[in-house]
Amino acid sequence: MQIDDALLDKLQKLGMVEIAQDKREEVKNQLSEILRFVENLKNVQTDEVSHVSSLKTPLREDKVIDSQIRHDVLAHAPKTQDGFFVVPKIIE
Template sequence: MKIDAKLVEKLENLSMLEIDNKEKMAEDLAEIVEFVEMLNVIDTSNVEATFSTLNNPTPLREDEVKKTEIINDVLAHAPNAKDGYFIVPKIIE
């Protein structure tokens, strides 16, 4: 993959970031891509997977409804709240 100024400009637009040194960014990205492409050369056909989520699924807990006062604690720190809700300025007309 060729990393050039045109691609860096496209990435700059997509990320909505301003890149000051586009040449340096192109060099850095080319180095990263080169490193990742080296991984494609490695033969892993005889290597057995050492981790799989299929064999050891995440243990689940039962859902239990608990009465807490967390809402009151959170709303106590709000600048403006009423009847269990945050009050914010209207931003859409």
């Protein structure tokens, strides 16, 4: 698939990006190359490929630990109440 100016304009709008005029040809060529690569992947035969490994990711045991991070963080706040930050009211 070849990227033309109309498609590049649409991609700019969808991606909310702006491509400089002097870079448009370079970007069109790069995008076309990416699409050619993806087309090549469609032709790869994977019918006879099986799972290479039956290994599974080991899971760690969940352990509850007593962390003092909450106390440490709140100790640096200018004002706290019942374990929460107290901030000025901004909405009336």
